[in-house]
Amino acid sequence: MKNNVRQAVSALIINADIFTGNRATPRIQNGAIAVNDGLIVDLGSSQVIESKYQPVDLIDVKGAIVHPGMIDTHLHAMSVSLHGLPIAIDNAPTGRQVSYAAVKVETDDMATEALTKAASIALLRRGYTCFIEAGTVFETDAFASGLQAVGMRGMVSAPFGWDNVSLFEALAPGMITPRLMERVPADTDLVLKRLERELSLRGDRDGLVTAFVCLYGEGSATEELTRQAHALARKNNVLYNQHQGFLPQWHDAVMQRDGETGVARLQRLGILNPDTLLSHMNVMSDRDFELVLEAKPGITWCPNNALHRAVHPNCPCRLPSLARSGVPVSLGIDTTMYHSLGTMGTGSLLLSAMVGERLDDSEPFYMQTAIAAKNIGFGDELGTIAVGKRADIVVRRTEDITHTPLDDQGALLAMSSSQVPVDLVMINGDIVMKGGQTTKVDQSEVLRAAVEQRSRLVEKAMA
DSSP states (O other): OOOOOOEEEEEEEEEEEEEOSOSSSOEEEEEEEEEETTEEEEEEEHHHHHHHEEEEEEEEOTTOEEEEOEEEEEEOGGGGGGTTOOEEOSSOOOTTOEEHHHHHTTOOHHHHHHHHHHHHHHHHTTTEEEEEEOSOOSOHHHHHHHHHHHTOEEEEOOSOOOSOOHHHHHHOGGGOOHHHHHHSOSOHHHHHHHHHHHHHHSOOTTSSEEEOEEEEETTOSOHHHHHHHHHHHHHTTOOEEEEESOSHHHHHHHHHHHSSOHHHHHHHTTOOSTTEEEEEOOOOOHHHHHHHHHHOOEEEEOHHHHHHTTOTTTSOOOHHHHHHTTOOEEEOOBOSSSSOTTOHHHHHHHHHHHTTOOOOTTHHHHHTTHHHHHHTTOTTTSSSOOTTSBOOEEEEOOOSGGGSOOSSSOHHHHHHTTTSOEEEEEETTEEEEETTEESSSOHHHHHHHHHHHHHHHHHHHHO
């Protein structure tokens, strides 16, 4: 007699249109995913998978799109709450503008936790299950508490890792205020102590919130700090990250001061390698391009900011070419003061077309899933729907004809990820959003508290 006993699992997602994030097997129609103990234990056709497993929670998505949680590899988290605020970033504010530096420096534990919760919900609603905070949150413990309360995955480092702000004083004086320098002095030893603290507190790779090593970059770290920070990253087997190549004037100023580009210095120091993630890289010399092509560090491309700053085509955009050549290029929104979450895919397609190297429509999907996971050091655990990976899974509702895919490569998600509504989000096998509403926190209360804290910060900044 045949044994028909089914294996117990915590959850079974059935009748799904699965975009796996794996180029070799990009799509499973009428598929199912078995989840247990936070991991994906099986996937395939609904008929086969249902016959093998007995779930505690059976989730019939009725043909909805299912994909691995997307990852934003460069986001200044506090900027999410400032969307649409008239902000002066580089220089002193004029007219109705508010100083960005003055606002962000006024955060405290209460504000940071409230705004982190709100940012996490905004990301979940657009299909993101993880993001890197780009080294600018002061209250890292409150930040971690906010993520954990919502059930969001994130990475955090010590704030403003720098020990030489002379270029900022010359090129972006509006960013360097006395209050900012009071909170984050340009001090080598202090930066290293703060980095060590984060690594000691959040060194568990199984945690929702993990630490990495981030220097602010763009000419603001001495060679000594750069060496020691990178050594810390290697000792703890974590990502090393910094801003690099954002604007032509910064690239040129570093070259004039140091006699070499920032990329050339990283190469000379042995830091330009696949365990390093460079954010932006809008500006590269011919030699920089060759070095990156050879070493293949991770790169976070923020196309919206490049478009907003009108960097190209006067300065060649080399990211599409590097991506085609095997350099792992992922996507980040950077700040949301001028740009909406989830629009980087469309931005990358527009910018690549503008410079004559139009990416395939599906490429931004992979840049936000499998490639992003590799770039943050979690390629073996996140980024694709595959057996053994962590169960970070997104279900999107197909409510109109523009939400129905025609191809097997995820082109729809690349172009419309911020538009196709998210119904359910699972992180580590835990359902953190269902029916478009968070399950662990009161979504309306989070929004109320965040708006209140935002108003408080702006008032203090303008006082």
